[in-house]
Amino acid sequence: MTDQADLLPGTLDLLILKAVSLGDVHGYGVLLRIEQISGGALEIQQGALYPALYRLEHRGLIESEWGKSDNNRRAKFYRLTRAGRRELGQEVESWNRLAEAMAMVLGATPQEI
């Protein structure tokens, strides 16, 4: 068993929103940022990142602008919109509630029942 965990369905959008909320970043940067924050525990299929980015942009949660990357190449940078920030807050809250509930269920002992 590896140290990397599979992403739960529907969580990729949340991770991207979080990564983008930390600062303007291009697609590959999003990938690196998630891996860096998770300590390499979360593996994202690289190609799948872009459909998710376009989907979020289509929904108005992030917006993009072409700029220059570190290697001085043209790159598309993403940033969170106001609607995206509000969505992220709601999703984080929802996720935390779920995680707490899951933790409570999974940490339950026979004495607590």
Add this chain to the structure above:
Amino acid sequence: MSPSRLTDLAARLLAALRSLWRGAFRRDQVESDMREEMAHHIELRTADLMKQGSSRKDASRVAHMEFGHVETHRDAARRSRGLGFMDQIRFSWLDFKLAFRMLIRYPGLTVMSVLSMTAGIAFGAGFLEFTSQWARPDLSFDADHRMVGIVVDDAESLGVEARLLHDFAAWREELRSYEDLGVMRLVNRNLDMGREGSEADPGRPLSVTQISASAFRMTGAPALMGRTLIAEDEQADAPPVVLLGHDLWQDRFGGDPDVVGRTVRLGEEAATVVGVMPEGYGFPRSQSLWVPFRRRPADVQLGESPAVYVFGRLAPGASMEQAQAELDTRGLLIADARPGGGERLSARVVPYPELVYMPVPGFFDPAFVYVNLFILALVLLFCANVALLLFARAASREGELVVRNALGAGRSRIIVQLFSEALVLGGIAAVLGLFGARYGYEWFLTVVEDAEGSSFMPFWFEPRISTLTAVYAVCLTLVGAGVAGVLPALKVTRGLASRLRSQSAGGGGLGFGGVWTLIIVAQIAVTVPLPAFAFIAVNEMVTLDTSDVAFAPDEYLTARIAVERDRAGAVPRSGRDRRCRVRGALRPHAGRARATSVGGDGGDRRGVCEPHPPDLPPLASGGARRAHGRASRRRDASGGSGGRGAPVPRDHGRGGAGGESSRLGGRGVGGRGGRGGPSVRRPGPRRTKSGGRPPAVHGHRSQTTARPGRTVVRDRGNGGESRNLE
């Protein structure tokens, strides 16, 4: 919902629309951006791997492997931008190329489909053009819709009071809502051109418009040659002048460039041609010969004014409501002095087209809407026929469609392809249909002119196709292509995957479903009664032409002889002489031909024609059976009978003399009637304009009027072919 949430919603909606717009209209840019962005990702990953010690080649290979299949991700990216469905329904040149190939491959089906859709589109577009020209007349001289007419209704007779010469004079002095007012009257005159051509075409009667010179100021149209009528021409002692229309100038004067200054004879009066109006100018309705209106109120007794039409142009800033209010306030200025009082009369201001034609209905008048809906249903029926044909063709291509589906073409893609084929058919049909509408409309106008006279249809009814009609035809084409293409496609593409399996197993095949059964039943329901309706209609026409009219119509001719009054309003001797000459011409043939007068002023009954020709009232000479009582007798015309009619069998009315139409430019104006010159036609069954029959009560008209009368000639010789009696 909180304002911030609403703002978010609007922002997200805007983002989605922007994304779709870019995908639809800047597709190349979107694709290029995607390619560049993914390539940049792989490049950065390759660089990172190289930093970790991999060779460029290995790093690139690993980066590509980690990224996955680029095309698959791009496809997923397109779908996530909402472009998936757009891709499915997007037209490509390939679709149209395939469609044209199909048209060539199935020529019979193509011809039938195009003809069917062409008929529907031509009907629809032609009718819409007609209704739009009726509901929204395009009057070049009235762009600001200030041209109006004043109509006086008579509550007692439920008709229109047209004896308005005195009222017009008063209105012109008093009313302030008008920039200009004018008056016009239609009369028939024989035009004798004075030199070459006059012998070849002697005195054919024409509709002449006696009109105020102000009309030409109001319409603002300059003369093509010479000048228009001017105020000085209206003076009683001014030399008689005449203004020609373009068509008349071409037809009767051969486009003579020296026509201005030429003297012609209009009825009893010689007049000088002062100008020629440009092509298309037909004011007031569809006229082409104008003379100045010279009648003054002082010339006639109050209440005996000639029938005139009053028109005008509203003053700048004045509305029809204001003009009506002013008219209401001042009333009919001389109404109370009119014989019989003016209480029964009420004046109203109407849009100009309504004065000279018919009430202008709204574009969305229920009658128009219903007929348009009916025609739309007709178009859909035609398209349903095409749909059946295309369905049959699609069914024969089932194998091809199944394979395309197996190769990745979704159902939407195949539907779009079949829709493209119908669209190509519809496009060809639209072009042909618009031509059909244009020339069909021209044919319709010609038929109406033949039936009702050349000036019956106002000049703003023109055989042309407006932008609105073209757009409507495009809409019809899209709807038609939708019915003819999408409906069969929906049926054919249902369950393609399962049919692939069936085909592989050697079975399968398409069958008619409920919708198609319904379409076929509807078509049969509509088309089967059509021959029956056609038969009934034709039978009715034949009946009208051949029914028993209670006399021998082959033995009769009618000659309509109108006599021009002199300035004192009397019927001049020359006019009476013309009637007498007709009667006299028949005298040598008294054994086999007899003539009698119906209607009009009956000049011969005043003892002018001596000796009196053999004469019998038409009912007696026609030998018609009476239903009750007796037929008219000569003494009925003396006034002693008080104008009572004698009842006769209903059919007898069809061959009657009929009266002069009081409608502007209606029947009786132009070639069918004429003052001073008889025109001849055979009596016989004919329908009135409304489709009904002419009044079936016969009586002698008053001898005190100078209305055109009709001479009925019974010719037992050659059966009486229509000919000019002079």
